[in-house]
Amino acid sequence: MYDDIEYRFKRSLNVERFSMPEQDLKDYVLIALEELLIKNCTSLEAKLSQIEPGIRAFIVVRIVRLWKTMLPPHNEFISLDFVAFDDQKNAMHGTIPSKYSDELEYQLIEGRVYKIKMFQVTKRKQSHNALPMEKMLYLNSTTEIEEINNDIDGYPHYYFQFATMEDIVHRTDHEYFMTDIFPTGEKYISTSSASKIYVNLDIPETALLNER
Secondary structure (H helix, E strand, O other), X not given: OHHXXXXXXXXHHOOOOOOOOXXXXXXXXXXXXXXXXXXXXXOOEOOOOOOOOOOOOEEXXXXXXXXXXXXXXXXXXXXXXXXXXXXXXXXEEEEEEHHHHHHHHHHOXXXXXXXXXXXXXXXXXXXXXXXXXXXXXXXXXXXXXXXXXXXXXXXXXXXXXXXOHHHHHHHHHOXXXXXXXXXXXXXXXXXXXXXXXXXXXXXXXXXXXXXX
């Protein structure tokens, strides 16, 4: 294999005498193979249910929610966070640290569908995770984002997940995941700076509430 690469060098440089130390040649081959592997793997699509740390692939998702995470009491900007939703109804919390936000913030618009590659899959944050999952998307300076405009009807616009009483009890001593509650038997509303209000959405959860 190395002899073949050396021969190709000679032909490309149009010289008959060409030599490279064997270790340098091996290093070159390994780098070339790694680049080829990365290029081929990032051309394969993965669903959110399939991605794990170390994966080399791209995802196509709708950004259903997008917000800035601020640290009180001085409102220090920590990260740009989002909820991504694919066409198989898998959702995942994603984050862009503040040091990368200037480059990526304006490439993402809430409600639109994107092809994202060169991302990382990491362990969830220590707190304030929007979804009860142990992993999340992590975008950085090497991430590539491309908006998709065709064949996107299969990507839902909204994501809701209702917690059971068992879920709420279990989260009492675990503050990893954000949970809101509302009482029954009286009118109640709770909002925050990240809240959006939708009326009679055409989703199964709306029908379920109307039946109660």
